[in-house]
Amino acid sequence: MQFHGSHILSVEQFGLADLSVLFQTAAKLEPVARGELACDVLDGALLGNLFFEPSTRTRMSFDAAFCRLGGRVCDTTGFQFSSMAKGESNHDASRVISGYVDIMVVRHPQMGSVKEFADASLVPVINAGDGPGEHPSQALLDLYTMLKELNRDLNTINGLKVAMVGDLRFGRTVHSLAKLLSLFKDIHFSFVSPAELKMPAYVVDFLRARGHTVKETTDMIAGVANSDVIYATRIQEERFESIDEAQRFKGSYAINSAFFDRYCDSHAILMHPLPRDNRSESCELNNDLNSHPQLAIFRQTDNGLVVRMAMFALVMGVEKDIETTFRPVRFQKKLIGA
C-alpha cells in the first residue's frame, strides 16, 4: 500500500511491509507522544474529526495525535450533523467538510458509512469505527503493543500463542486482530468463550487455511494456559436471553490476580480493548490487577496515541521530515508523589 494520500478503511489494506513502515514511524514518535519533545511536521494542517456516535476516548486519542504533530483540529460536538438531520446525504456532508480540512477521521454507527464518506471526500479519510464493520487503528495498536511488550518484532512474532477470551462472536476487535495476525506464520490461537459466543466459523476457517493452529474451548483454565498474550473482552449480557444466563458466564471468564498467578504463564501479558465494566465484581480483568506488571491495558491505550500519530504522518506523506522538526519543550513532565 502507498500510505500517502490513501484512505485507511480496513486492516485488510495492510501487508507486512506496511506494518514495518507504520511501526518504525510510531517508534520514532514515542518521545513526542510522551511530551518530551515537540514536533511541527504537520504545521499548517487541519484535521476534521467527525464522530457520529459517542466515543470520548477514541476521539481524544485522534485529536491528541494530530495536535502532537503540530496540526490543528476541528471537532464535531454532537453526534449528528444538523444538516444530516434535515436529510443531507453522507456524500454531501463529506464533500463539504473535506473542502475545509486536509484529512478526516470518521466514526459512524453504520457499517459501510465511512466508505461513503471516503468516496465523496477531497482528502484522505481514516475509519475510526463503522459500527460492526472495521476499526483498523485498534487492531494496529494491539499488534504494536504485543511486539513491544514481548520484546519481539515483525520477524520474530511467528509462533506466537494468543488466547482470546469472552465474546468472540460480536466483537469487531478480535475479528480484525485475528485477521491482522494471520499475516504471520504459525500463530497459535486459543479461542475461549461460551458456546453461544464462539468465534465465527469463517474466521476460524480463514486462519486454518492460512496455516495457523486454532483451538476452541469453553474452559477458561485450559484456554489460557501457556499463552503469550491473553486478550480479554467483555461478556455482553445484552446478547443473552436473560441477565442471569449471562451472569453464569461472566464469572467463568474473569481474571483476577490469584487466577493469573495460578493459571497463566508469568511472562503472559493481559490485554483488553477497554472499557472494562469496573462496577462488576466479575469484571473481565479485576481491579486487583491494576498495579500488576503484566497488565498491559494502559500501555495499550498509550500505544494507541503513537500508532495514530504514525498513521497521520504517513497518510499526509511527511514521515521523512519527522525528526528534522523535533524541538525541545520548555516544560518538564513529572508528577510529585508518582
Added chain:
Amino acid sequence: MQFHGSHILSVEQFGLADLSVLFQTAAKLEPVARGELACDVLDGALLGNLFFEPSTRTRMSFDAAFCRLGGRVCDTTGFQFSSMAKGESNHDASRVISGYVDIMVVRHPQMGSVKEFADASLVPVINAGDGPGEHPSQALLDLYTMLKELNRDLNTINGLKVAMVGDLRFGRTVHSLAKLLSLFKDIHFSFVSPAELKMPAYVVDFLRARGHTVKETTDMIAGVANSDVIYATRIQEERFESIDEAQRFKGSYAINSAFFDRYCDSHAILMHPLPRDNRSESCELNNDLNSHPQLAIFRQTDNGLVVRMAMFALVMGVEKDIETTFRPVRFQKKLIGA
C-alpha cells in the same frame, strides 16, 4: 465601512468598496484555504466560536477559517450556556466571554440576539445567523461564488440574470443575497416560487426602486430560462397545510440533469445554500447532477471558507501582513484515485 474593529452584523454594512477589499483579500488567501501554504497572520489570536443552535458545518467553517490563519479557537460544545439556563442575560454572557478571546462568532436562534452580544462585547462580533434575521457571510460567499464561476468581477457583474427558485418567502438567504445584488446595476431577477411562497413585496419593491428588473412566476421552465445563475432553495413542507400540498410543488421546482440540459443555459451555474434533502426523489438539485460541471454548490461551500478567512483578517486588521506570513507546508495534499 472600516473593517478593523467593527462588528459584522448585516449585509447592509457593505458597499461596493468593501466588497472589493473583502474579495481581493479572499483571493489572496485561496492557497491557504486549500492547504497549499500555511499562514501565521493571526498567531496569538483566540476566537470564541459561540453556537446557540446546531449548525455543524457553519461552525466548522468559521473554526477552520480561523485556524488556517494561525489562530486558536474556543468552541461551545452545547447549544446553551449553562449559566444562561440559570437566567443569565446575553449581556453578561457576552461580556464575560469577550474578556477571554480576541473576536467572537455568534449564532443564535433569536433575531436581534447577536446585536445584543455585540453591544456588550469588548471585541468584534461576527453574526453567523440570528434566526430569521441576518447571516451576512452566506450572502457574501454566494456573491463571491457568482463572480468566480462566471469569470466576472464587481465591475462586470452589471446586467446579471439571476433566477431564485423555491421558498422565497421564508428563506433569509435569498433576501440577504437580493439585497447585496441590489448594489449593482440592472440586475435581472427572476423569482420562481409557488404563489404561497413568493418573495415578500418589500424586497421586490426595494429592488425595482433601485432600478432592477424583477419577474415573478410560478412557472419553472419560463422562470429559469436564460439565467446566468439558478439559485435553488428547499421547499419547506412544514410551511404548508399538508405535506401532500407541499409535495405537489416539490416536483415542480426540482432540477435534475435532464431538466438542466433541456431548459437551462449551458453556461448557467446551479447554486444552493445547502443542505439538500437527498432523501427525496424530488430533491431541488438531483443527485444525478453531482458530477455536472455547472453544479457549483460544493465550490460554493469551499468559497465560504476563504470568504470567512478574509472577514477575520480584515476585522482583526491584519490584511496587510497576510502575504508576508505565508510559509510552505511539509505535507502535500493529494488523494490516490481522485
Added chain:
Amino acid sequence: MQFHGSHILSVEQFGLADLSVLFQTAAKLEPVARGELACDVLDGALLGNLFFEPSTRTRMSFDAAFCRLGGRVCDTTGFQFSSMAKGESNHDASRVISGYVDIMVVRHPQMGSVKEFADASLVPVINAGDGPGEHPSQALLDLYTMLKELNRDLNTINGLKVAMVGDLRFGRTVHSLAKLLSLFKDIHFSFVSPAELKMPAYVVDFLRARGHTVKETTDMIAGVANSDVIYATRIQEERFESIDEAQRFKGSYAINSAFFDRYCDSHAILMHPLPRDNRSESCELNNDLNSHPQLAIFRQTDNGLVVRMAMFALVMGVEKDIETTFRPVRFQKKLIGA
C-alpha cells in the same frame, strides 16, 4: 507547596508564599491575557479539559488560558465519557486520558471524584469544581481581584472588611474564599443572610479561632456598611419551602444603584461569582449597576483568565521562561465605538 508537578485540588494547599508566587506570575501574564502579546511558553503541551457537567464559561476560561500560553487543548464535548456510561471507573478513564495529554482540568458533579482522577493520573490534575467540594481557582481569582481593585497586596490586605451577602450556607464559593482570607490578619467578616442560609458554624468558628472578627446579621443595610468588598451571591429559591418564601428574601438582599450610593462606602467594590439571574427584578446586583465603576464582576472574570494561566505555568514548571517567550502579535485589538 511546590507547584511544578502537583495536583491543585483545594485552596487549603495554598500558603502566603504560594499566593505570592501565583499572583506575581499572573501579573506578568496580563498583557498576554489581553491579547497584546503572544506567548509560547507551553508550546508542544496538550491539555485534557474534562467537564462532566455543563459549565460553558469555566471550561472556556481554562481553554483560553492554556491556548494563550501556546498550548493546545483536547476538550470533552458531552457530559459523560461514553465508556463511563458502560461502567468504566474514574480510575480507568483518568489513567487512559492522562496517557494522551500533559495536564488535565477536571470538573465533576460528585465531591471527591476529582481526587480519584488525580490518584490515577500520570499528569497533574487541576480541580475545576467537584460538586459541593472545592473549586480552588474561583477563590484564587476572587482574592486576586480584591487586591487589584483595592490597590493592596498580600502585605497590606490585613484588616480588610468583607461583607458576604446572600446564600452563605450552600455556596462553596464563599466557604473557600473565607478559608483563603483566613491566611491574613484581622479580617473583618460581615455575613449577611436570611437566618435559614447562615454561614455554617464550623466556618465561623474557624475564622474566629484564627483571630478574625465575624459579625452575622440578617440586616442588609447594617451588614454592608463600611465594607471594602461586598461579595453578593444568589439567593437560591430552590432551597426554600416555597418560592414565595424565597421571594421575600430576594428583594432584601439585592443591591441596585440607588442602594449602593446610599448605603455603601463609595470605594467599596461589588463582586459576584456569577451568573446573576438577570431575569429577575430582584437580581442580587441590578442591571442598573452595569456601567458603575465599582461593579467589579466582569473584571473578576477577566482576572480568572490570568490566574488560570498562572496556575498552568506554575504546575508545568515554566514560570521562569514566560517573559523570554513573549512575542508581538500582528493584530491590534480595538473596537470601533467602544
